[in-house]
Amino acid sequence: MRGSSGIGAVTRSTLRQQIAEALRDEVLAGRLQPGQEFTVKEIAEQYGVSATPVREALVDLSAQGLLDADQHRGFRVHEYSADDFRGMIEARSLVTDGMFHALAGGHGGFQWFDDARTAAAVAVVRRRGEEARRAAVAGDLTVLIGYDLRFWRELSTLFGNPYLVDFLHRLQVQGWVCAVQHLRRLPDLRGELWSGHTDLVDALTRRDLKAARAILAGYSAHSLALIERLAAG
Structure with a gap:
């Protein structure tokens, strides 16, 4: 059971990182524009994954200053001046x-x-x-x-x-x-x-x-x- 739990944690962590990197690349490519809003559900459906690793990835990107979190509206791409x-x-x-x-x-x-x-x-x-x-x-x-x-x-x-x-x-x-x-x-x-x-x-x-x-x-x-x-x- 411990080994199975560990594998699951690694898989989720890897997926979380992959989603974060994919979204970062979307921003860098200009496909996600500054100020553009989206929800965890929308991103999860886009990538065909569960909400948990998506939410974690979005929180990571928010901590890096690339996204802004809104408790009621989801997330939006940060606008730099x-x-x-x-x-x-x-x-x-x-x-x-x-x-x-x-x-x-x-x-x-x-x-x-x-x-x-x-x-x-x-x-x-x-x-x-x-x-x-x-x-x-x-x-x-x-x-x-x-x-x-x-x-x-x-x-x-x-x-x-x-x-x-x-x-x-x-x-x-x-x-x-x-x-x-x-x-x-x-x-x-x-x-x-x-x-x-x-x-x-x-x-x-x-x-x-x-x-x-x-x-x-x-x-x-x-x-x-x-x-x-x-x-x-």
Whole structure:
């Protein structure tokens, strides 16, 4: 009986995560618009599952700031403003700058990419960056978001602090949720999207902290200027 109960718990937990990821992707794809409302029943019927894992998934997404819960009307996609996006950029910049300071002092899991194991992991991150760069240049927003989220998560993972990884990943997801509502209105995104992923990895690999900071500052300035321009119409 214990084993059966454990399997059931794992299955439900996995389903809960799958539903949360699927709904997050719906928001990032623009199929669920900011302010759009829905109920647990509607989502359960859409995916052909019971209400319990759906409710848990929606609560998880609410905790991540992607949904707003209304006791009487269900859930709705959170509406971020340009000011919200500015706050996300500032928070990300402060955290990553602190990370770079730690790297300069020889702290964290990077160890300046000196050991073979870390170097191999960095090579994987760089490949993610290459895919993100190609998608950005081509203006393929859907592909870019997928690779960009993996790039930043894997890059921050190298630092060796899981709390840092989770925080930065949440900021990156929220930033994209805020950005896509504006970016998907543009008919052609070629030349609009930041594509400096591999430049950042290369700067870190050659221990050029000044260049890495400049690249990150450029990324923040580019992203903020683009979203503020689009939000202003």
